[in-house]
Amino acid sequence: MRNILAAVDFSPISDLVIARASELAQAFGSALWLVHVAAPDPDFVGYESGPQSVRQTVAAELRDVHRQLQEQSATLRERGSTALPCSSRARRPRRSCARRTA
Numbered sequence: 381m382r383n384i385l386a387a388v389d390f391s392p393i394s395d396l397v398i399a400r401a402s403e404l405a406q407a408f409g410s411a412l413w414l415v416h417v418a419a420p421d422p423d424f425v426g427y428e429s430g431p432q433s434v435r436q437t438v439a440a441e442l443r444d445v446h447r448q449l450q451e452q453s454a455t456l457r458e459r460g461s462t463a464l465p466c467s468s469r470a471r472r473p474r475r476s477c478a479r480r481t482a
Contacts, residue, residue, distance in 0.1 A: 385413045390448055398452060402461050411462040414452055416445050418467065442467070 386401035388394040398414065405412035418441075449465035456463035 382410055383413060384408070384410045385415055387415050387417070388449075388452075389416065390445070398456070402456050402459070402463070405461050405463075411464060412456065414449050414456075414463060414465050416449055416467045418442055418445065 384401055384405045386397050388397060401412055404410070446465075446467050449467055453463040453465040
């Protein structure tokens with residue numbers, strides 16, 4: 381098994397998901413992908429994106445998720461796992477995540 385994918389939403393269960401996925405990745409010598417998919421852009425689901433303050437709030441939330449993924453990945457790497465973060469908007473999956481596995 382080359383890759384293990386752990387989908388996280390940073391709810392209380394996410395720590396358990398990450399811990400178990402890390403154990404599996406180490407046991408199989410696999411890379412562990414921590415993946416978070418954010419809500420789609422409002423225009424994609426038929427709603428206006430709203431005022432600038434809403435766009436700034438959403439952008440801040442996405443930056444926070446990105447930071448959390450980076451921190452979790454760094455912690456797992458310190459413990460010996462090959463951990464890779466990947467965050468994406470539901471409408472725009474990040475091809476850069478897929479390219480890193482090739």
